[in-house]
Amino acid sequence: MSSISIEDTDGRREILRRMLTIREFDSTAGDLFADGEIPGFVHLYIGEEAVAVGACAALDEEDYITSTHRGHGHCIAKGLDPNRMMAELFGRRDGYCNGKGGSMHIADVEANMLGANGIVGAGPPLATGAALTSQFKGEDRIALAFLGDGAVAQGQVHEAINLAATWDLPAVFLVENNHFGEGTPADEQHNIENLSETAESYNIPGFTVDGMDVTAVNEAVAEARERARNGEGPTLIEADTYRYRGHFEGDPEPYRDEEDVKHWQERDPIDTFAERLIDRGDLTEAELEEMRSEIAAEIEAAVEYARDADLPDPSEAYDDMFGEPVPEIEEFASRLRADGAGGDSR
């Protein structure tokens, strides 16, 4: 069963809400990064919301996803809590990874979200493995890998899809073609126009859908999920989309014109879907505004939650390396802490 049904009013409103939440979360994260409050690297999902939400709405809560370095949208679409996400971006102990992961490594195994990933193309082998567990244990769940257009050029992505196809694993590979692999246009990185054409070489179904249309993405993923559950193996879907922001926050973006961004913004996935819901009477303009202000308040609360949350104690740097700890790390920890090298917690 899909987690959110696009067939009913409540489902459509929830889909809109999640897309708006992603945009608000990432706009806020961008501002906080610019202000210096969020350290490290931050990659924003703004413009691509229809892909994550359309896909995750078609999945069951038990289905697995793997994500990318641009993962905030996938997390929210999968139902993760913005408070704990923001706490992770702030490096707080209450974050999803206790402050050890940050923006590029948010994971929530309980929600079957197997991690954002700092390595382009590393998610598909993991999704293939999760799908293997499902098949091996006779479970009725699938694994969906989000990957970027850049990842399609990675060898391990080819290996993962080939393995999943050869073993008929219940997997879906969803390529988010946002037209740039880091700072280089996609058409300078691939010798085919539609990346879904690669599906032919695995003898699996491949489709290119409008990634700015949440309904189109949802439909394609729902069908792919059914095939996967029926033992018909994986599907490769390319969602044609666009990122409004740079590859990373602070990217000077020498590779594109502002005009291109405006051109895509005319087909903004949130605005077009909201208009459609208003047209069909799913919600009123007033209700949309109310939804926007609720979400703004929710994200503001998430920021406050993150600001108030505790930083980890430096001693926690030594935790979590292994299930069965090794004496080496215990000894180094005790030596360093005896020297006072890691002593100050603020």
Next chain:
Amino acid sequence: MSTQPETASSDRTETLTVREAIRAALREEMEQDEDVFVMGEDVGKFGGVLDVTDGLFEQFGGERVRDTPISEAGFVGAGVGAAATGSRPVVEVMFSDFLGVSGEQIMNQMAKMRYMFGGKIEMPVTIRTTEGGGMGAASQHSGTPHTWFAHFPGLKAVTPGTPAAAKGLLKSAIRSNDPVFFFENKMMYEQSGEVPTDPGYTLPIGEASVEREGEDVTVVATQRLVGESLDVAEDLAGETSVEVIDVRSLYPLDTDTLADSIRKTGRMVVADESPISYGVHAEIVTRMVENEFFSLDAPLQRVGVPDTHIPFSSPLEDEVVPDGDDVRDAISQVV
């Protein structure tokens, strides 16, 4: 009708080769845990290119003994994803020289996921692979790269030197919720020894074993060099009393057992088939210097591959692959 007392049953042994001991460990763990499966190139119907998994496909079927495409990044990565979701895969990488093909999934996923996710995921994956020169397999099928994996944070690495160690350590590796690399030496598969038959038999990862007690010099060895060092110790008996230790586990490393030994002998030879510079030898020597500096009576000695690759032609291969003679020479430098 009487039953055997528990102690008697767990003390029983059989004579097995290393190959048979590894196969027995795989079979027993697959019998006692249905989440365990084996995958790799030619591990199923073929029985493994070096016959290690022979018979497992017939017993457990293709779902649990899976032949993969020649695709190390894909199937090692799938092993990581499967382990992260509740399976307990044992992945065979046919030759350790091929580990580099799957390097990304090892370095950035397998080793880091638990830590990056704040400890909220288990990674019960075992990588079995074979190392070492000696059969004219040339540079791309003869390397001993285990130092890389012992060095890389988040991984455990074991290097059994006897059939009993092979069985006990592989069973522990499979049961572990951490990623464990199990390094076999391809010249050891026919080596035989006594191995406990008790299905509950395991050996802790992180404990070295004193295989022969001695007073004058300690030889700390791994894999094939454990047996060769024991032969040297036997030859020298009456002349020099040699203590031989099987390191068994490179990471974690049992510093205490090594330190206890050097405290007694004051002299140490480290014998490991990896390249000498920046490696296992250096780590062991460093720990001895750090912990037992005032127990040392002579410079510590390293026996390994002299920083070359393994050449094909036998006079060349024999020159660089360390053996008992090299251990004997090293002993003679210090006693």
